Amino acid sequence: MSVRIVIIGCGFGGLEAARALRGAEVQVTLVDRTNHHLFQPLLYQVATAGLSAPAIAAPVRHLFRKQENVTTLLGEVVAIDPAARLVRFADGGSVPYDHLIVAAGSTHSYFGHDEWAPHAPGLKTLADAFEIRRRVLLAFEQAEKESDPARHAAWLTFVVIGGGPTGVELAGTLAEIARHTLPGEFRHIDPAGAHILLLEGGARVLQAMPEKLSASAQRQLKKLGVQVRLGARVTAIDAEGLEVHAGDDTPPYRIASRCIVWAAGVAASPLGQQVAQATGATSDRAGRVVVEPDLSVPGHPTISVIGDLAAAKSWLAGHEPRPVPGVSPAAKQMGRVAAANILRRLRGEATQPFRYHDYGNLATIGRNSAVVDLWTPWRHVEFSGWPAWMFWLFAHIYFLIGFRNRLVVLIDWGSAYWSRERYARVVADIEPGARDA
Amino acid sequence: MSVRIVIIGCGFGGLEAARALRGAEVQVTLVDRTNHHLFQPLLYQVATAGLSAPAIAAPVRHLFRKQENVTTLLGEVVAIDPAARLVRFADGGSVPYDHLIVAAGSTHSYFGHDEWAPHAPGLKTLADAFEIRRRVLLAFEQAEKESDPARHAAWLTFVVIGGGPTGVELAGTLAEIARHTLPGEFRHIDPAGAHILLLEGGARVLQAMPEKLSASAQRQLKKLGVQVRLGARVTAIDAEGLEVHAGDDTPPYRIASRCIVWAAGVAASPLGQQVAQATGATSDRAGRVVVEPDLSVPGHPTISVIGDLAAAKSWLAGHEPRPVPGVSPAAKQMGRVAAANILRRLRGEATQPFRYHDYGNLATIGRNSAVVDLWTPWRHVEFSGWPAWMFWLFAHIYFLIGFRNRLVVLIDWGSAYWSRERYARVVADIEPGARDA
Numbered sequence: 001m002s003v004r005i006v007i008i009g010c011g012f013g014g015l016e017a018a019r020a021l022r023g024a025e026v027q028v029t030l031v032d033r034t035n036h037h038l039f040q041p042l043l044y045q046v047a048t049a050g051l052s053a054p055a056i057a058a059p060v061r062h063l064f065r066k067q068e069n070v071t072t073l074l075g076e077v078v079a080i081d082p083a084a085r086l087v088r089f090a091d092g093g094s095v096p097y098d099h100l101i102v103a104a105g106s107t108h109s110y111f112g113h114d115e116w117a118p119h120a121p122g123l124k125t126l127a128d129a130f131e132i133r134r135r136v137l138l139a140f141e142q143a144e145k146e147s148d149p150a151r152h153a154a155w156l157t158f159v160v161i162g163g164g165p166t167g168v169e170l171a172g173t174l175a176e177i178a179r180h181t182l183p184g185e186f187r188h189i190d191p192a193g194a195h196i197l198l199l200e201g202g203a204r205v206l207q208a209m210p211e212k213l214s215a216s217a218q219r220q221l222k223k224l225g226v227q228v229r230l231g232a233r234v235t236a237i238d239a240e241g242l243e244v245h246a247g248d249d250t251p252p253y254r255i256a257s258r259c260i261v262w263a264a265g266v267a268a269s270p271l272g273q274q275v276a277q278a279t280g281a282t283s284d285r286a287g288r289v290v291v292e293p294d295l296s297v298p299g300h301p302t303i304s305v306i307g308d309l310a311a312a313k314s315w316l317a318g319h320e321p322r323p324v325p326g327v328s329p330a331a332k333q334m335g336r337v338a339a340a341n342i343l344r345r346l347r348g349e350a351t352q353p354f355r356y357h358d359y360g361n362l363a364t365i366g367r368n369s370a371v372v373d374l375w376t377p378w379r380h381v382e383f384s385g386w387p388a389w390m391f392w393l394f395a396h397i398y399f400l401i402g403f404r405n406r407l408v409v410l411i412d413w414g415s416a417y418w419s420r421e422r423y424a425r426v427v428a429d430i431e432p433g434a435r436d437a
Numbered sequence: 438m439s440v441r442i443v444i445i446g447c448g449f450g451g452l453e454a455a456r457a458l459r460g461a462e463v464q465v466t467l468v469d470r471t472n473h474h475l476f477q478p479l480l481y482q483v484a485t486a487g488l489s490a491p492a493i494a495a496p497v498r499h500l501f502r503k504q505e506n507v508t509t510l511l512g513e514v515v516a517i518d519p520a521a522r523l524v525r526f527a528d529g530g531s532v533p534y535d536h537l538i539v540a541a542g543s544t545h546s547y548f549g550h551d552e553w554a555p556h557a558p559g560l561k562t563l564a565d566a567f568e569i570r571r572r573v574l575l576a577f578e579q580a581e582k583e584s585d586p587a588r589h590a591a592w593l594t595f596v597v598i599g600g601g602p603t604g605v606e607l608a609g610t611l612a613e614i615a616r617h618t619l620p621g622e623f624r625h626i627d628p629a630g631a632h633i634l635l636l637e638g639g640a641r642v643l644q645a646m647p648e649k650l651s652a653s654a655q656r657q658l659k660k661l662g663v664q665v666r667l668g669a670r671v672t673a674i675d676a677e678g679l680e681v682h683a684g685d686d687t688p689p690y691r692i693a694s695r696c697i698v699w700a701a702g703v704a705a706s707p708l709g710q711q712v713a714q715a716t717g718a719t720s721d722r723a724g725r726v727v728v729e730p731d732l733s734v735p736g737h738p739t740i741s742v743i744g745d746l747a748a749a750k751s752w753l754a755g756h757e758p759r760p761v762p763g764v765s766p767a768a769k770q771m772g773r774v775a776a777a778n779i780l781r782r783l784r785g786e787a788t789q790p791f792r793y794h795d796y797g798n799l800a801t802i803g804r805n806s807a808v809v810d811l812w813t814p815w816r817h818v819e820f821s822g823w824p825a826w827m828f829w830l831f832a833h834i835y836f837l838i839g840f841r842n843r844l845v846v847l848i849d850w851g852s853a854y855w856s857r858e859r860y861a862r863v864v865a866d867i868e869p870g871a872r873d874a
Contacts, residue, residue, distance in 0.1 A: 053863050059863070073581070126863065130865065184502050185498045185502040425499065426473050426496070427471065427472050
């Protein structure tokens, strides 16, 4: 009987780990609580009505139909049991493992203010994206019906909290929608008059980028019509707006807004806590599990943690180990290394430490607007504007899973580029909490 | 100040009425409770994961962006007030009218058994389609996990109730999914072994078609792997299955099924009842408002009712008036006539009676399978199989609103035709009642 490897989560890390086990004499069980792999870098396009959900989500089962050593299971993992070597599901079922890879990813964090969640949804899942799409589109509809000037202004004020890549993409695209997609379609309001605010607590947007590119991104945002407020800490959020603290010298002020999006904080999946408890591993402040150089959990060589759930370091002989950032290339690389290390163990070989290959960083802002920070083998390249946008576009389409998705995304973007229309402007149910498209 | 025309509902009837008023010196307000026009003939494709929602739903606001006399309003109409000439919304607002066209359409009817609704969803809205998609895809997932043979069989038994066009399309497509899309992707079950049942209370499927085509449709269904049961009346539905009465001579029997779809009954929107009460009009057994030959409500020349909400007759000099069927071409024709009659009234001319031009009937069953019953000016044509399917395909793509949708639908179908894959196999939230894609 062959060795049973269970992988929890089919994001970039889990998917890559399962792929790396192709052809190996092992039985892989890939468990996820959804039925699809989500191409998260384009999720903001679903939230802003530029793409439909199926364009960026592929059924996991379909992706592995030809890799016969992979079994796909739909289920929500609530616990792991290292003594019994079992993964336990919410519905009471369980699945045994010889080796386990935990790749459950991250969720958004409100820094202890979970009461903000209903007023400022984050963007991690398709359901999140539909909720944001619903709120954005309905805010313009409500504004069209509203005659009271103050309430009218609140409906047309959109606030994105957090100046990382997701916040920048969302704010830039909201500005595009307001300035270019919707004008001409309303009779009582001018959508181009909408206020798009991007609030960042730190001193610049895109802090993972070089300062020059942060400044460029900020200029490009301004050009698209986004008001960027730096050093702006959010101290309260409710259904009518939010309160912002701009520094110790100034009193907090209020922004009336009916559409607030949270792109500020990320925390590890709650499963990280569970893994740490079950194995005695430590977890860091963000809830990530601290792992060995080979990505296994200390004292549990049969359990590896990868991706956003791992507090991992990059090891290179002669250098200080460096923390690995929570980005998708790192998750994919960890997936490959964790899988390879399991195969090494099965062959009786020594495992190898994880080394993160950083190829750089890129972020888009809007039509023709992006910043790219590339580490090529030859030199370090920074560029922005239209060339960066083209680079971003083709990089993302290249990495999209499945040929059909690539083609449809290209068509959608091609037509959106020329017409500035966003075709996925569909809200299935108007009531909050109902189902959307 | 120009004349105010309010249109309730932006299905085929309302949309066509608004379009027919292009260029007229009137102010049109188009009210709907969703933000999109839905191409309902392809809704079953969304329910069966062949198309994404945005491919068949276009934002109403966008469709009328260039028709400047149209204002689009999102709102749920709860009442009309003929004395005050007001349409009242659920949120307390109202909008005044000089002429009113009510085109609120139909909903599914459980023939007095509303308790069946949670166990057998119908297919009218995008939200319905997502719910059916969720149930179909998750039934296969549950079967893959289930070891108990009886429960396993119940997960793999799909029952469609009602042998009209929607029921036939759904059953045929479910058979396609089970036989051709999913095989090879599961490790524990054989999806091709799923049972697809189509229950029809009457003596044949597609009763609006000639008998020869009904028989052909039934043969094509059988070939696709659908079990058709005629004369089968459903007497109970619960979470575990349903009870069927096959005639007075046989006792009722049970079918264990975890995925039941309701395609049997249609009733007028509840707004029909409201209009009848407010105007003193009569409504028929299905809740439709009985209208004058010119589609206005008796005694209320400023109010017209069209589409599925109207119990209308087709008038042709020298012939008995004939009831108009609840199909989209009839709704579109009524929309045009109602709009033209309002303009005639405004010019002081006599209104004209509605005459329904019946061009025939078509229904698809699955890949390469359809039936077509055409009334051309020259002769009556019936055909089925592959030519009928091609005809159905191009007719539907031709009538799809918006060029982009047509292109994407063509691509989706082209790729689905060759690969037999269905790309929209995405369930956003696994929990029932949650949001889907």
